Amino acid sequence: MDQSDGHAPDASVNASPVIEGRAAEGGKPDPARARLHAVVMAARYYGMELAIEEFRSIEVSDVPSAASLSTWAQNAGMWARAVRLRWRHLMRLREAGPVVLLFNNGGAGLLVGSNSEHKVVLVRDPLAPEGEPA
Numbered sequence: 001m002d003q004s005d006g007h008a009p010d011a012s013v014n015a016s017p018v019i020e021g022r023a024a025e026g027g028k029p030d031p032a033r034a035r036l037h038a039v040v041m042a043a044r045y046y047g048m049e050l051a052i053e054e055f056r057s058i059e060v061s062d063v064p065s066a067a068s069l070s071t072w073a074q075n076a077g078m079w080a081r082a083v084r085l086r087w088r089h090l091m092r093l094r095e096a097g098p099v100v101l102l103f104n105n106g107g108a109g110l111l112v113g114s115n116s117e118h119k120v121v122l123v124r125d126p127l128a129p130e131g132e133p134a
Contacts (some may be wrong), residue, residue: 032107043076108126
């Protein structure tokens, strides 16, 4: 995912079709499921198990907000904070573990690496099969 203008609004870059999320029943992408799975995958990286069934959103929206996902992770004992990041900030996260990115279209991805020389970040689809590359 290359961003030529030097920054991305929100902690969400415009999602390419590759990372919009797998289709739910009926063939439509399921952004809520992608967001929940992204948090579960990040937790698993740090040795914690979260159950999607434990997520209780107090929102009316079908898509969990950054704040509600952050609260869910915090309540499970993780460090989490909802922040907006610019593209240049993503380049600095080389040494970090996976970072949950929430996209403007409601989907999510996991930032799993970056290459500042080529201005590219590696994003994994949280709904992709286990062995699929970022």
